[in-house]
Amino acid sequence: MYQTLKGFRDFLPEKAIKRTELINKLKNIFEQFGFDPIETPALEYADTLLGKYGEEADKLLYIFEDKGKRKIGLRYDQTVPLARIISQYQNITKPFKRYQIQPVWRAENTQKGRYREFIQCDIDIIGSLDILSDFEIVDLVLTAFKKIGFKKTKILINDRKNFYGINNSLIASIDKLPKIGEEKVIEELIKKSLKKEEAKKLLNSIKNKSLSEDIKKLFNLLKEKGYKENVDFVYQPTLARGLDYYTGIIYEVVDEDYPTSLGGGGRYDNLIGLFTGKNIPAVGFAFGFDRIIEAIESLSLLKTQKTKTQVLVTIFSSDLIKKSLEIVNFLRKNNINAEIYLNQNDKLEKQLKYADKKGIEYVVIVGPEEAKKNVVNLKNMITGEQRLISLISLINLI
């Protein structure tokens, strides 16, 4: 039997509807904040991708040879393609505010519950060093999570400059503090060849770092907007974020009701320079789409819809098909999502069962009596209630 590949997923209507709904909400907010959409190809030259994410990530790239013997690779994230775009189309007006919502592919170990194909939702501002850009991103993120329905979301904030002069591998251990606790972090640091004293001293110095100038400015803007420190935003001096390319303020979103981070981002003023030859400042955020969907489900933030169809119009008998077609047409013209039952010889009972299984809320039944009087029988499949109404009332009711 034919199957999906490990780490890849089909989305049948119930899931696809929920995903689309979340995407639409996010797009709406992105556009409200002045971000415009772009799209990039799924495939890039391997050279564009390799060496940009770090050694570990390079191993997860899907790299192939095409029929023209070109080395090509599947999109791994949306930041590197964005950097390529900035270098390829130098006349793009900056600051350039773009959002991008496309799948990415990573050859992850699926035993860790990771997917090999997932959607990324990114917003980025290219070409502004101004703290207002960092503020805009944080403001958008907090607004978005509230609009989606999250109640206990906060954004953890740090300045990557706080780690100046410290080796990346040590930073990675310090970053784990909230997850694994102080003792384990120190153990890791010792394994990475620090002496116990040094490890303790390093961790303490990071934990006690005072706010950088940029963070102070950002926090002032956030407070002026009405956000509350330690409720909406929190200074977390051990926060490092995985990727090596961050250069300034970084952030991560968490919700008290959900165990893992729901997205993150920060300032990366040097990455685009790898493509353009000259540095162009940039700041961005990636929404963890799959985790947000999982959190939405576990917190019931969106109602589940099995179908977008609101009404099934049944067929009473073959001489009444015309009537049923008229009604379904009338409903559609009035912006109601409506189906006509598509096997005209099936009994009414089977037609109702179809609506029930598909999760369609209303069923319209038109027998000869109703057709004569120009009314319909409307059955609510959830309550079981049934009533005779005119077509106009039908529109108003649904």
Added chain:
Amino acid sequence: MYQTLKGFRDFLPEKAIKRTELINKLKNIFEQFGFDPIETPALEYADTLLGKYGEEADKLLYIFEDKGKRKIGLRYDQTVPLARIISQYQNITKPFKRYQIQPVWRAENTQKGRYREFIQCDIDIIGSLDILSDFEIVDLVLTAFKKIGFKKTKILINDRKNFYGINNSLIASIDKLPKIGEEKVIEELIKKSLKKEEAKKLLNSIKNKSLSEDIKKLFNLLKEKGYKENVDFVYQPTLARGLDYYTGIIYEVVDEDYPTSLGGGGRYDNLIGLFTGKNIPAVGFAFGFDRIIEAIESLSLLKTQKTKTQVLVTIFSSDLIKKSLEIVNFLRKNNINAEIYLNQNDKLEKQLKYADKKGIEYVVIVGPEEAKKNVVNLKNMITGEQRLISLISLINLI
């Protein structure tokens, strides 16, 4: 310099906005007609894809080996993944009406102006032999093209059964009749080893085929709905459509104002059987997304938008940043897409230039006088007109 691969495209805001707008229109109509969305992975087992499209198409598949030595391939169309879905999730309620809008990849010869990555927009009904399904598809297609703004769209219709007993290669030549004319078709048939007399006789017999029973039923339904024969729909007995899997009524959409077909589809009652072991009837249509976009552009059916941002709020001076932030926030809360200028030290002139280059229609300017009186200067960047108005009037105006 880093570039996109041949046959692959970036879509910057102006194009991405137009594409999204078309997708939203199509989705809206699909859902009105009772179709629900699904998504399938970009990568499938190569075995799922190979041998389903015909020999020529198999050569265009992107087939690779992944790190687990699996032979995998990129999605080539959305019909085969749909067939896989029907076989993998046997409890899906049928008739199953789904739409799918995702990219597909084909290693086409780019010199022919073909893309290697493009979006497909498909609707299909699985599990209904009823002529009502064929009618629903045709009705939806005609409705959709009208809603998009096309004025001279017609759907060419034929029954693939008309070609019963004729070799596929000969059918392919007959299909070309409207493009290359009778003489050339006969030449081709002769090259394919028919005698001149035989070729003429074959072509004539096809040209004069009378309506099949199914086409008669379909045309009656279309006429009852108010569609006009030879205006909205046309019988074209030589129409064959490329793919081998069609078994019944087939169709193709053309518009008098545009040279190539804008989409096509038909009934394919045997394809799903290749996956499930038992035949399940199916009918569907694929909108030629890229061609529709091209036609929309050449016929100016959608207005061009360089940005979704409606208003740029400028920053008059650093002590008035707070005021500008308040205004941009107020606009967003009222569902107006608004940006704040993101380099607070730039002169007003530069800020206006930015709005102009980006194509933002309105600019808000708040100097110390305006801030005191709680009004703003609103400049229309198209007309150049500028006026003082209150914040409430601002909302109403935009």
